[in-house]
Amino acid sequence: MKLKNALVAVSALVSVAATAAYAETLTIATVNNGDMIRMQGLTDDFTEKTGHEVEWVTLEENVLRQRVTQDIATQGGQFDIMTIGMYEAPIWASNDWLVALDDLSEDYDADDILPAMRDGLSYEGTLYAAPFYGESSMIMYRTDLMEAAGLEMPDAPTWDFVKEAAIAMTDKDNEIYGVCLRGKAGWGENMAFLTAMSNSFGARWFDEDWNAQFDSEAWANTLTFYLDLMEQAGPPGASTNGFNENLALFQQGKCGMWIDATVAASFVTNPDDSTVADKVDFALAPDMGKGPRGNWLWAWALAIPAGTEKEGAAKEFIEWATSKEYIELVAENEGWANVPPGARTSLYENENYKDIPFAQMTLDSINSANPLQPTVDPVPYQGVQFVAIPEFAGIGTQVGQEFSAALAGQQTAEEALEKAQALTTDEMEAAGY
Amino acid sequence: MARAVTTQRKTINTIFAWAVGLLIFFPILWTILTSFKTEATAIADPPVFLFFDWTLENYAVVQERSNYMRFLWNSVIIAGGSTILGVIIAVPAAWSMAFVPSKRTKDILLWMLSTKMLPAVGVLYPIYLLFIKLGILDTRVGLVVVMMLINLPIIVWMLYTYFKEIPGEILEAARMDGASLREEIIHVLTPMAVPGIASTILLNFILAWNEAFWTLNLTAAKAAPLTAFIASYSSPEGLFYAKLSAASVMAIAPILVMGWFSQKQLVRGLTFGAVK
Numbered sequence: 001m002k003l004k005n006a007l008v009a010v011s012a013l014v015s016v017a018a019t020a021a022y023a024e025t026l027t028i029a030t031v032n033n034g035d036m037i038r039m040q041g042l043t044d045d046f047t048e049k050t051g052h053e054v055e056w057v058t059l060e061e062n063v064l065r066q067r068v069t070q071d072i073a074t075q076g077g078q079f080d081i082m083t084i085g086m087y088e089a090p091i092w093a094s095n096d097w098l099v100a101l102d103d104l105s106e107d108y109d110a111d112d113i114l115p116a117m118r119d120g121l122s123y124e125g126t127l128y129a130a131p132f133y134g135e136s137s138m139i140m141y142r143t144d145l146m147e148a149a150g151l152e153m154p155d156a157p158t159w160d161f162v163k164e165a166a167i168a169m170t171d172k173d174n175e176i177y178g179v180c181l182r183g184k185a186g187w188g189e190n191m192a193f194l195t196a197m198s199n200s201f202g203a204r205w206f207d208e209d210w211n212a213q214f215d216s217e218a219w220a221n222t223l224t225f226y227l228d229l230m231e232q233a234g235p236p237g238a239s240t241n242g243f244n245e246n247l248a249l250f251q252q253g254k255c256g257m258w259i260d261a262t263v264a265a266s267f268v269t270n271p272d273d274s275t276v277a278d279k280v281d282f283a284l285a286p287d288m289g290k291g292p293r294g295n296w297l298w299a300w301a302l303a304i305p306a307g308t309e310k311e312g313a314a315k316e317f318i319e320w321a322t323s324k325e326y327i328e329l330v331a332e333n334e335g336w337a338n339v340p341p342g343a344r345t346s347l348y349e350n351e352n353y354k355d356i357p358f359a360q361m362t363l364d365s366i367n368s369a370n371p372l373q374p375t376v377d378p379v380p381y382q383g384v385q386f387v388a389i390p391e392f393a394g395i396g397t398q399v400g401q402e403f404s405a406a407l408a409g410q411q412t413a414e415e416a417l418e419k420a421q422a423l424t425t426d427e428m429e430a431a432g433y
Numbered sequence: 434m435a436r437a438v439t440t441q442r443k444t445i446n447t448i449f450a451w452a453v454g455l456l457i458f459f460p461i462l463w464t465i466l467t468s469f470k471t472e473a474t475a476i477a478d479p480p481v482f483l484f485f486d487w488t489l490e491n492y493a494v495v496q497e498r499s500n501y502m503r504f505l506w507n508s509v510i511i512a513g514g515s516t517i518l519g520v521i522i523a524v525p526a527a528w529s530m531a532f533v534p535s536k537r538t539k540d541i542l543l544w545m546l547s548t549k550m551l552p553a554v555g556v557l558y559p560i561y562l563l564f565i566k567l568g569i570l571d572t573r574v575g576l577v578v579v580m581m582l583i584n585l586p587i588i589v590w591m592l593y594t595y596f597k598e599i600p601g602e603i604l605e606a607a608r609m610d611g612a613s614l615r616e617e618i619i620h621v622l623t624p625m626a627v628p629g630i631a632s633t634i635l636l637n638f639i640l641a642w643n644e645a646f647w648t649l650n651l652t653a654a655k656a657a658p659l660t661a662f663i664a665s666y667s668s669p670e671g672l673f674y675a676k677l678s679a680a681s682v683m684a685i686a687p688i689l690v691m692g693w694f695s696q697k698q699l700v701r702g703l704t705f706g707a708v709k
Contacts, residue, residue: 027654032668037498055654058665063649070650074558076565078653243670248476251672261670273473273672 023051024313029068030083031061031300033263035133035340039321042329046320052313061188072097072305080310081317084129084303086120086371090388092303093123099304099311101127101318108319112344114363117299120371120382129301130322133263134342136365137196137295139283140250140268141257142276145169145176149256159200159225159286159294162257166233169256178233180255181226184242185404187396192296192385193259194403195396198222200287200294204375205387205424210433212424214399214417223413227406239408251275259285259294262365265358266337282361284368290376296385297369299342342366391431398423461685467678468492475675491679499662501683508658508687510573511648512641515580516588516634522581523588524630528618530589531596532604542593545586553583553646564651571653579651580641588637595629596622632698635691639699642688659684 030036043054059067068082072092092098104110117131146153149168166178182193203218213219230238235249243260247267250258251274271277285295302321304314320326324346330339336352341362347353348363374384382388386396399420406416467475469487530538569575607621645660652661666673666680692699
């Protein structure tokens with residue numbers, strides 16, 4: 001009996017010592033948004049289960065992108081887990097900067113990840129970043145203004161209908177504008193919207209030989225339509241409007257329609273912040289009958305930089321944060337409306353989640369985007385609202401500045417497209433394409 | 434009659450000075466007011482100035498979400514350490530330039546100042562790689578050294594200007610009484626230049642406190658100061674202006690209080706050399 005007790009005591013001690021020796025402190029870089037902040041508040045659950053501590057570095061999206069890129073490119077090793085987007089995932093994976101997530105446990109159920117998200121975060125078929133939440137873009141519109149205009153929004157409208165409805169809803173004397181769209185320059189700002197829109201018009205950034213395509217008729221149609229729509233039915237000063245500016249306008253009842261990230265649905269339907277919370281409905285982003293719709297696809301995902309000494313603990317964290325159990329944990333603590341959307345198929349099969357008014361439209365929007373074949377004509381790149389090559393961030397922002405200048409009335413659509421074609425051609429040649 | 438004109442002019446000058454002062458202070462005042470609003474009121478159009486339901490909720494949220502004291506302590510160490518280290522190095526440098534100038538002193542001073550004209554991002558990667566090699570990324574020691582180097586030209590320039598106002602004969606007298614160089618600087622020069630050194634310390638402490646490029650790029654979780662604390666509340670996808678304002682007020686409050694109590698020294702520091 002004494003021997004048995006002694007053995008139990010020794011094995012308990014060994015177990016405690018092993019746990020203590022294994023316990024790590026993970027440093028995680030992340031963005032400042034509601035879902036990520038909620039995860040930070042629930043980290044104690046992870047620590048209780050694994051013994052690992054977590055230190056958070058929360059940064060604004062653009063600062064985060066610059067910081068993590070700088071760190072991973074120089075092998076600074078400041079972060080054990082990085083929050084990255086769909087743009088970075090395939091580029092970094094091709095540089096061997098990320099740890100492949102192909103050995104996650106069976107309980108994790110990697111096959112439950114939405115196919116569009118999985119494709120966008122994979123490189124050559126291997127997953128390199130696990131989606132924490134995903135989003136697409138869709139139309140959010142005012143039901144009262146639509147009714148007053150005598151129109152009915154279809155679930156899947158065309159751009160022509162959107163234009164007709166926007167003009168009908170506009171009442172500039174009362175500061176009501178039919179449509180609010182991004183105009184602020186930047187590859188993740190106006191170019192995210194315009195690139196997705198151009199896909200539905202049959203345009204593409206590059207042909208299969210990496211030749212710039214801004215001199216195509218499809219791009220001319222896209223930009224002319226956008227500028228004309230904004231002139232007739234957009235708010236003043238739209239060339240400086242991004243997500244936040246349009247969100248503020250919509251919440252104050254000044255937009256008839258807003259085409260932007262699906263994540264905005266929870267903001268505009270929140271009665272604490274939105275004056276029109278009970279007058280909002282949703283529809284798929286418009287199309288031109290050519291196949292692709294004008295919606296994008298994005299995910300904030302968790303990835304492990306290659307070379308980290310804490311790979312095992314980092315994988316444990318990723319499995320915890322992007323698991324089905326985590327979604328249930330959030331639902332239990334914060335309600336189903338606050339669970340991270342757009343990452344797992346099972347969430348949309350959950351009866352509790354089906355009651356959320358924008359859940360189905362978010363799923364439909366995500367499913368209607370194809371990151372591997374985003375355009376009508378074939379392209380040599382991956383990405384719906386971006387081109388997943390390192391040069392795109394710089395080129396996209398420069399082209400965005402030209403298009404934003406056209407929206408501000410400083411140049412015509414033709415001039416903006418000519419400049420976009422020239423600068424894109426120059427940059428791509430310089431990069432050796 | 435002449436007296437009436439002077440009074441009128443004085444009044445106009447006073448009103449003008451207050452108007453300019455308020456204009457400069459307005460962004461800070463607006464930030465303070467916004468920090469007491471709800472997120473909905475913060476973006477209200479037309480903007481609400483004073484008549485809204487004041488709330489402390491944003492401060493409670495920020496307090497709950499972030500370890501404010503850790504960021505504050507890092508700021509104090511980085512700003513204080515870099516300023517003190519800078520002064521220790523700059524005093525002998527400024528002494529030599531002020532009292533034993535060479536033909537090249539003016540050129541050296543200008544060259545030192547010219548390093549401030551280089552955009553910081555131009556040397557980001559060399560310094561980042563150096564920090565990796567030395568193992569001082571995300572450490573307060575690393576930040577103290579970098580901030581000291583950044584502000585050193587300003588500290589040297591300020592001290593040089595103060596030292597130039599001190600008559601060289603006094604130092605000569607100390608030397609004739611047998612004072613060594615070290616004694617001359619510590620026991621004669623430094624006490625005479627205390628007001629100048631104090632205003633230099635204050636100004637550079639504020640500059641180091643507010644510096645947001647290096648402190649954001651060279652820190653992660655351990656050595657991040659209050660600039661990183663503010664940056665963590667900025668978001669391009671979500672209207673969190675009230676919380677961002679609360680975080681900003683919490684970050685600037687210590688330096689605002691310090692600045693208020695040391696206005697005279699600060700003004701002297703900022704106007705050095707302007708009035709002889």
